[in-house]
Amino acid sequence: MPDVFADLVGQDEAVDTLRRAAASAAAVLRQAAAAHAAATTGPAEDDDLDALAAEAESEAAEGGGAGDPGAGMTHAWIFTGPPGSGRSVAARAFAAALQCAHGTGCGACQGCHTTLTGTHADVRLVVPEGLSIGVGEMRALVLRAASTPSGGRWQVVIVEDADRLTEAAGNALLKAVEEPPPRTVFMLCAPSTHPEDVSVTIRSRCRVVPLRQPAPEAVAEVLVRRDGVAPEMARWAAAAAQGHVGRARRLARDPEARARRDSVLAVPRRLSGVGAAFDAASALIEAAEAEAGAAVAESDAAERAALQTALGAGGTGRGAAGAMRGSAGQIKDLEKRQKSRATRAQRDALDRALVDLAGFYRDALTMALRAPVAPVHTDTAPLAEAGAQRWNAEGSLRRLEAVLECRTAIEANVKPRIAVEAMMLTLWKG
Structure with missing residues (x-):
């Protein structure tokens, strides 16, 4: 069985860093157990482990050597x-290595298995379903x-998309990071360390x-080895997804995802004309809404049914009726969370x-410049190529910038329809 880092694609330096840190963390626990066994005849107590973990972390902060148990941890x-580089994959794999019974991230022990499947009692995962983490x-x-x-x-806490922390949530996390509990490890995943993604105080x-x-x-x-995708399909999907592992897997395995991609690439x-630009914008928005609706419909229905059951739906008697009458607030809160999740999915x-x-426009630009690089969309x-000849390098670049500006505008909470319509007009006019 491959170890826990096997699915972290193309990240040799990061894997080496995390392996050394996990080995140092395991050495901390072994040293504490040995020290306690020498002083007593029983297993190491939690207080002993906490004290040694704090000492090891202090040594690491002061730049302890590679031979120190805390070095690298x-x-x-x-x-x-x-996106697609494997931020959350790296965090989960590192968490599994910390919980590994052998301290190596073997991938076979119970600690590794339960961490990777999301059932380990000491690994808590925050995956924002809405636009922010409150x-x-x-x-x-x-x-x-x-x-x-x-x-x-x-004790491991993983926060995916830490750039979605509200200011108040960031302050709450900062307090814990400043004065961490013994043997608690925080792992944040974010696009960058820019202050817009992670506050400077947390970053430091x-x-x-x-x-x-x-x-x-x-x-x-990895698509061929892990997912059993045919080599030719795997190569095409990897290029089309521009290195995004999750998107490549979706394109390789889901015909509907390939159909949606084809409709997007038909836009240019x-x-x-103006009318065609607005029609294309509407089609793109409606396709995104339909895809998101299909993605969240099953989970929304399951959550609502579970809440209604918990509140006594289908029961008889005065108590059940009273419980349902008082459930309006909880149902409203659920609907609010589901609406936020649907917006995020869209x-x-x-x-x-x-x-x-x-x-696509990147391909047009590289072809206009005669750059010796392979196209993204073969x-x-x-x-x-036809677009490159018609628009030349400058026109291709303007169109590429329009798409990137649309992404930035939507991230800044501009209404998607407004942003996409503006983009389509720029793509038409050039």
Whole structure:
């Protein structure tokens, strides 16, 4: 069985860093157990482990050598990199290595298995379903993270998309990172360490693990090895996804995803006038809404049914009726969360379409410049070549910038329809 870092594609330097840190963390626990066994005849107590973990972290902060048990290990980490580089994969793999019974991330023990499947009692994962992570959720998480690890190793908190923390939530996390509980490790995933993504005060207390965009060859290899995708399909999907592992897997395995991509890449030849530009914008928005609706419909229905059952739906008697009458507030809160999740899903679906469109205009630009690079979308290369001849390098660049500006505007909470309509008009006019 491959170890826990096997799916971290094309990140050799990061994997080496995390392996050494996990080995140092395991050495801390072994040293504490040995010291306690020498002084007594029983297993190491939690207080002994806490004290040694704090000492090891202090040594690491002061730059302890490689022979020190704390060298390379600290209580707070930030995983940065472009979308698809594997930020959350790296965090989960590192968490599994910390919980590994052998301290190596073997991938076979119970600690590794339960961490990777999301069932480990000492690993807490925050995956924002809405547009942001609120202070209430973060305070509850920090409070739970202060408890002693039930498995006797480490308490791990992983925050995916830490750039979505509200200011108040960031402040709540900062307090915990400044004064961390013993044997608690915080792992944050964000696109970069820019203050817009992670506050400077949090950044200064964390160790950064930068990840790079994996090469298409590495992505294709993992699709073939892990997912059983045919080599030719894997190579095409890896190139079309521009190194994004999750998107490449979706394109390789989902015919509907390929159909949606084809409709997006048909946009440039449909822009024949103002009306066509607005029609294309509407089609893109509606496709994103339909994709998002299909993605969240099943989970929304399951959550609503579970809540109604918990509140006594279908029961009889005065008590059940009273419980249902008083449930309006809880149902309203659920609907609010689901609406936020649907909005996030719509924006994610739209962003995937914009990335595909940006890849097309990138191909046109490189062809206009005669750059010696392979096209992102091999199946639309003739169309991109025709566009390059018609628009030249300057026109191709303006169109590429329009797509990128649309992504930025949507991230800044501009209404997606307004941003996409403005983009389509620029693509038409050039």
